[in-house]
Amino acid sequence: MSRTSRTTMRRSRTALIAAGALVAAAAGSAAAAAPFGASAAAAAGCTVDYKIQNQWNGGLTAAVSVTNTGAAISTWQLEWSFAGGEKVSQGWNATVTQSGAAVTAKNVSYNGTLASGASTSFGFNATGNGNSAVPATFKLNGVTCNGSTEPTDPPDPTDPPTDPPAGSRVNNPYEGAKVYVNPEWSAKAAAEPGGTRVSNQPTGVWLDRIAAIEGANDGMGLRDHLDAALTQKGSGELVVQLVIYNLPGRDCSALASNGELGPTEIGRYKTEYIDPIAAILGDAKYAGLRIVTTVEIDSLPNLVTNTGSRPTATPACDVMKANGNYQKGVGYALNKLGDVPNVYNYIDAGHHGWIGWDDNFGATADIFKVAATTEGATVNDVHGFITNTANYGATKEDNFSIGDSVNGTSVRQSKWVDWNRYTDEQSYAQAFRQKLISVGFNSDIGMLIDTSRNGWGGTQRPTGPGASTSVDTYVDGGRYDRRIHLGNWCNQAGAGLGERPKAAPAAGIDAYVWMKPPGESDGSSKAIPNDEGKGFDGMCDPAYGGNARNGNNPSGALGNAPVSGHWFSAQFQELMKNAHPAL
Known part of the structure; x- marks a missing residue:
């Protein structure tokens, strides 16, 4: 599936999530409707x-505005907590003090009285690491901002927990839930030497063609998986992860996963693909499952990076931009699937090595907003976004950060970073979440990060920064991601299993997931005839010399790979060998 470099290179939830990281050197905001307390x-x-x-x-530097929407008050006190070690150094128009992470801003003599509808503002400077977050929770006069107009009683800790009604959406579908283990993938993994160490991990179920709905090549169909999920669920909660991946003209910038539908076959996509999936998911039998759909991997960002006058534009992507069928297809899928009360839609948001540059970042968020408001969809049909699907970007690069410099040269000027704003997937996902909110998505969206193949462990994993001889030696000697180029995306040599699937691992991140099943090929190393609509892409050939999308570097791919989606034993062994955390 398509991965490029710089040269191409919900439903509304009921509460604010924990603070997410804000894009460095960019503005961000959060609004909380809330009560004042006893004033x-x-x-x-x-x-x-x-x-x-x-x-x-x-x-x-931050600016805070408080608007009183209720009865008049004569004094106020705003409280919040920092999540990233920030320390207030100076405030104005309020007395701002701090104890540990807790911050308190009190009115000064001239702005304590607020009539109904009146506002007051204050600001402050603070130290930070360049990756500060908008706080998720505020308290006004001791009462948590929660949207009511009267103080609310705190929960009684002696009361037993209450479960949401079957089919109702929750803030984060992964919290408090098991995740479905695909029996077909699990059996293949367990059959590999050492594979039982990971064969119990949950992975995504890819519906990559119409036949997959009923079960292609005698495999399990969608109902088969959902029935198996009910068995695994037992009396608890269980998430089922589905990949919706069959747009017309799919993967317009690559060849390995072009798909079965031609550029104009939007009608078939709707009636033969999305409608049957929606009908099955809407069956009351499955109302107790939490169904996560990751919607159309790769396609929308191609409309930004691989069209028009860009040096890596392709005629196929220009066609899809002109006919609008990517936006129409995604919008239709969001609308139909979003109507099912227990479905959580997450749109694919590329990865930092594709969208992290200034000329891609905002434009991609804008195209997502277009798609999410097309064909009857609204932003309420979007529960969040997923990054790094089937890709290899490190979750966190610990040995260097975007704000570092070597001998006066910024890390952004290194050949590896190449003026990107982000060095890893987590900082990108958290920042892109803020950007998506700024263009109109709900403030409570969550992010997923696919960590199935981004561990980069083994004996070659750096233990500290590289030499400070130059910015390139510093970055290259310390980076976990050992690809030859960020634009390399196919069956990468040296890659390893990443963080195990985990709920709520960081601010703004709903989960780390293994959406791409480890051991399933990205594409064949040579042309292989097949009836699945899968083509051959040179980026999957170890001997390929590259193209503009990867700076004309070698592909870094493993040899002897089968067509995309087929089991690739050598890759699976490579991933286990280089797992981080180690198996």
Whole structure:
């Protein structure tokens, strides 16, 4: 599936999630509708608007506005907590103090009284690491901002927990739930030497053609998987992960996964693919499952990076941009699947080595907003986004950061980073989440990161930064991601299993997932005839010399690979050998 470099290179949830990291050196904001607590006057409602106006590696400047939407008050006190070790150094228009991570801003003599509908603003400077977050929770006069206009009683800790009604959406579908283990993948993994160490891990079920709905090549169909999921579920909660992947003209910038539908076959996509899937998911039999759909891997970002006058534009991507069938298909899928109460739609958002540059970042968020408001869809049909699907970008690069410099030269100027704003998937996912919110997606969206093949462990894993001889030696000697180029995407040599699937691992991240089943090929090393619509892409050939999308570097691919989606034993063994954390 398509991966490029720089040269191409919900439903509304009921509560704010934990603070997510904000894009470095860019503005961000969060609004919370909330009550004031017991004040010198009466209880009131309020909104809080917190904006990071400027951010750099070492500090930030923030502006905060409080609007009283209830009865008049005569004094106020706003409280929140920092998540990233920030320390307030200076405040204005409020007395801002801090104890540990907890921050308190109190009115000064001239702005304590707020009539109904009145606002007041204050600001502050703080030290930080360049990756600060908008706080998720505010308290006004001791009461948590939660959208009511009266103080609310805290929960009684002696009360037993209550489960949401079957089929109702929750903030994070992965929290408090097991995740479905695909029996077909599990059997293949267990049959490999050493494979039983990971064969019990949950992976995505790829519906990559119409036949997969009923079960292709005598394999399990969608109902088969859902029935098996009910058995695995037992009396608890269980997430089923599905990959919706069959757009017309799919993967317009690559050849390994072009798919079965031609560029104009949007009608077949709707009636033969999405409608049957939606009908099955809507069966009341499956209402107790939490069904996560990851919607159309790769396609939408291609409309930004591989069209028009870009040096790596392709005629196929220009066709798809002109006919609008990517946006129409994604919008239709979001609308139909989003109507099922227990479905959580996550749109594919590429990865940092594709979308992390300034000329791709905002434009991609904009095209997602277009797709999410097409064919009857709304932003409420989007529960979140997924990054790094079937890709290899490290979750976190610990040995260097985007704010580092060597002998006065920024890490951004290194050949590896190449002016990208992000060095890894987690910082990109958290920042892109904020960008998506800024263009109109709900403020409570969550992110997923596919960690199935981004561990980069083994004996070659660096234990510290590289030599400070130059910015390139510093980055190259310390980076976990050992690909030849960020644009390399096919069956990468040296890759390893990454973080095991985990719920809520970081601010704004709903889960680490293994959406791409480890051991399934990205594409064949040579042309192989098949009836699955799978082509041959030179990026899967170890001898290929590269193209503009990977800076004309070698592909870094493993040899003797089968067509995409087929079991590739050598890759699976490579991933286990280089797993990090180690098996």
